[in-house]
Amino acid sequence: MAINIIVAGPRGKMGKEAIKMIERVPDFNLVAVIDRKNDGKFLNEITEESDAQVPVYEDLAECFQQIDADVFIDLTSPEPGYKHTKLAIEHRVRAVIGTSGFTKENIKELKELSNEYNSGCIIAPNFAIGAVLMMKFSQMAAQYFPDVEIIEMHHDQKVDAPSGTAVKTAEMIQKTRTTKAQGHPDEREELEGARGAELDGMHIHSVRLPGLVAHQEVIFGGPGQLLTIKHDSMSRDSFMDGIKTSIYKVMELDRLVYGLENIL
Numbered sequence: 001m002a003i004n005i006i007v008a009g010p011r012g013k014m015g016k017e018a019i020k021m022i023e024r025v026p027d028f029n030l031v032a033v034i035d036r037k038n039d040g041k042f043l044n045e046i047t048e049e050s051d052a053q054v055p056v057y058e059d060l061a062e063c064f065q066q067i068d069a070d071v072f073i074d075l076t077s078p079e080p081g082y083k084h085t086k087l088a089i090e091h092r093v094r095a096v097i098g099t100s101g102f103t104k105e106n107i108k109e110l111k112e113l114s115n116e117y118n119s120g121c122i123i124a125p126n127f128a129i130g131a132v133l134m135m136k137f138s139q140m141a142a143q144y145f146p147d148v149e150i151i152e153m154h155h156d157q158k159v160d161a162p163s164g165t166a167v168k169t170a171e172m173i174q175k176t177r178t179t180k181a182q183g184h185p186d187e188r189e190e191l192e193g194a195r196g197a198e199l200d201g202m203h204i205h206s207v208r209l210p211g212l213v214a215h216q217e218v219i220f221g222g223p224g225q226l227l228t229i230k231h232d233s234m235s236r237d238s239f240m241d242g243i244k245t246s247i248y249k250v251m252e253l254d255r256l257v258y259g260l261e262n263i264l
């Protein structure tokens with residue numbers, strides 16, 4: 001089964017890894033890449049990681065007109081990622097989206113669009129199986145521990161905060177946790193932002209430092225005890241099996257799925 005694939009973000013940290021993975025899998029065939037700076041060139045001219053003579057397009061709509069693709073993968077940043085996802089759905093090219101920073105409204109709109117076009121799409125805030133388990137375990141723990149704070153830690157080149165994983169974790173926890181306002185009722189911030197972001201009373205803290213890759217701790221507190229559920233991505237290899245699985249899985253889908261946990 002040959003699957004023709006387009007990747008957006010081929011010079012990025014994730015894009016480079018994804019292209020190496022695609023080149024290793026016999027079923028996968030990279031047919032074009034989308035890059036905002038190198039329209040008209042070939043992949044081997046814009047990155048040393050690949051010697052493939054694959055065409056580079058700036059405009060995804062133009063690329064869809066000229067290239068026959070089964071799957072589109074986006075690993076860029078929130079704004080282009082959202083536009084690309086819409087375009088892929090409208091062109092009925094199945095989409096695997098790793099780009100984070102989409103809002104709840106973005107996801108809702110894309111879900112509606114994919115229903116309208118019967119076009120398969122997987123949006124996964126985190127493709128690492130360990131991270132998916134961290135989220136599932138946190139969802140289980142929240143039934144018993146409604147007091148929870150999330151600390152996510154990433155490299156300092158990340159543009160969105162909190163991370164897509166942290167938001168997804170909080171959303172999954174919301175499904176089992178009894179809503180409560182945490183901390184002291186009279187709590188106040190002496191420095192703005194000291195208590196982090198808030199989702200349904202849960203606090204999310206974002207750390208950005210060179211040396212980090214992608215890490216998250218979910219800390220639950222109860223009388224006399226703490227439970228910490230932690231995941232570390234030490235390298236971007238950790239995401240590749242999830243992208244590979246999603247490429248195969250999206251070929252069977254005609255709707256949008258948000259979260260890798262829903263296809264494993």
Ligand SMILES: NC(=O)C1=CN([C@@H]2O[C@H](COP(=O)(O)OP(=O)(O)OC[C@H]3O[C@@H](n4cnc5c(N)ncnc54)[C@H](OP(=O)(O)O)[C@@H]3O)[C@@H](O)[C@H]2O)C=CC1
Nearest residue numbers: 009011012013014035036075076080098099100125126127
């Ligand atoms: N779901 C998951 O498991 C994971 C998701 N991510 C997410 O993936 C995304 C990419 O991460 P990462 O590789 O670390 O980021 P990088 O900044 O390293 O790469 C992003 C790339 O996208 C390119 N880009 C920006 N705008 C466009 C555009 N309009 N068209 C084409 N390319 C564009 C950038 O180009 P330029 O150099 O010109 O800026 C850059 O090369 C992020 O949203 C991140 O959060 C990351 C890891 C895992």
Ligand SMILES: O=C(O)C1=N[C@H](C(=O)O)C[C@H](O)C1
Nearest residue numbers: 100125126158163164165214
């Ligand atoms: O930007 C990153 O690096 C990552 N982004 C994703 C997110 O926002 O959760 C996934 C992973 O944490 C790495």
